[in-house]
Amino acid sequence: MSDSIGNDPMSDLASIRSRQDGLSRKERAAAQHSKGKLTAQERIELLADSGSFVELERFKMPFGEEFSKEKVNMFGDGLLMGYCTVGGRTVVVFAEDFTFMGGSMGRTHLEKIAKAIALALEMNVPVVGLYDSGGARIQEGVMSLAEMGAMFFNNVMASGVVPQIAVIMGPSAGGACYSPALNDFIIMVEKTSYMFITGPKVVKSVTGEDIDSEGLGGAKVHSTSSGVATFSAATDADALKLVKAILSYLPSSHLDQPPVTTPAPSLGDDDPAVNTLVPLDPKKAYDIRRLVRAVFDTDTLFEVAPGFARNGVVGFARLLGAPVGIVATQPMVLGGVLDIDVSDKISKFVRFCDSFNVPLVTFVDTPGYMPGKSQEHGGIIRHGAKVIYAYSEATVPKVTIVVRKAYGGAYIALCSRKLGADLVLAYPTAEIAVMGAEGGIEIIRKKELEAVPQDKREEVFAKMVEEYRREYMNPYISAARGYVDAVIEPASTRRTLASALGKLTARKRRRNAKPRGVHGDMPV
Secondary structure, eight states: OGGGSOSOHHHHHHHHHHHHHHIIIIITHHHHHHTTOOOHHHHHHHHSOTTOOEEOSTTOOOTTOOOOGGGGGGGGGGEEEEEEEETTEEEEEEEEOTTTGGGOBOHHHHHHHHHHHHHHHHHTOOEEEEEEEOSBOGGGTHHHHHHHHHHHHHHHHHTTTSOEEEEEEEEEEGGGGHHHHTSSEEEEETTTOEEESSOHHHHHHHHOOOOOHHHHHBHHIIIIIIOOOSEEESSHHHHHHHHHHHHHHSOSSTTSOOOOOSSOOOOOOOOGGGGGSSOSSTTOOOOHHHHHHHHSSTTOOEEESTTSSTTEEEEEEEETTEEEEEEEEOTTTGGGOBOHHHHHHHHHHHHHHHHTTOOEEEEEEEOOBOOSHHHHHHTHHHHHHHHHHHHHHOOSOEEEEEEEEEEHHHHHHTTOGGGTOSEEEEOTTOEEESSOHHHHHHHHTHHHHHHSOHHHHHHHHHHHHHHHHHHHSSHHHHHHTTSOSEEOOGGGHHHHHHHHHHHHHHHOOOTTOOOTTOOOOOOO
């Protein structure tokens, strides 16, 4: 080793750093750029505030290699890792360098990722991983597999303690997929990233299916069909903008409160136009996002997993500058029904918000759980129970607004009074019942209907439905029994929520939290 270092230590350091930078910025950059990808260094520079990145373990060598400035191309083992500020807040970040052995995860590489996550835990700050790797390094065998286990373990230890964001900016194959999967948010870059456990060649040999990497595990597949990816982005730069947007709504750790923008927007006067956003006809569809945007601060709705399970909307918004978690059923898609996918989407988001002190506001307009053979065989009972579990377990302030339909088990599951809601509001258009009026009449007045002449039956049925809806499904019945705290007009929602969340955030305690070290058995 000694003959690789000169007599001028400062000159040696400058020389090594210069050669490292030259490799990452020049010789290797062209290969990445030709694929529409940035280098690991460029990605970190785009994410971090200017000049804030501090690299750690820059000179760490692949397992079995000794230090030598002649091996400068091996320094770091294909992983940049350190800390920086993003929007003025400290974040730990690591980025895989695909130009070094395909970004493969060797022992040293994985040790550095595990250390990055552990460092985020020690500092109580978010960790952002920029993934671009072909998976475990075959040449290192069990050593790479063992250290991958250490990475997974740290991901789990960090879960619910600090926010974890994974950005897939190239391949993420085999067991390496599970580190991003253990993160809170996954962003994939369109056309250049993919995730799968077994690649197209293995699929072809085992099942006979012909499929390419994009079709098997590209950004579109995972952001719309599988739900693995939370977001898809057109470019590396767009993906990193999404990271910054996510972080802007989140506290640095579970010990902190979400960041409030200053100066906070004024409350303003009630807007009568909001009263026209919800159709009086319960069968007429509308976009629930228009209502959410009208209630919260202008242009602050940030939808999470917008392409997956679109019959439900989840995301963040701000109310007087303070972040709030939004859950809303979407009448524009499948009538806002709860199915397997949307149950997973809602329950994951609720648990995340509860972990990081983000209060929850739920807008309910749903005819219930999705019926059908595929749903029952797919486990809608188990998946639907996740929503009940997540809301019941959550100890953050929870406000529920019944907008229109709130039928059956879905009414209960979407944070009803007995499921732990701190405040339940209803609009005059709300309908709370075991089932819809038509189904109810067909059961409870079946004999009366059968006695009506066939030519009059449709007319009589319509009158019965309207009578039932007016007399038994209106929100005042629920309010009279204490299941609804107040019936309000939509225009006053913003003012009512601002008052309620301000008081609840200041006063609420974790009264229903389990003893330390005890956790339940969520139906996963």
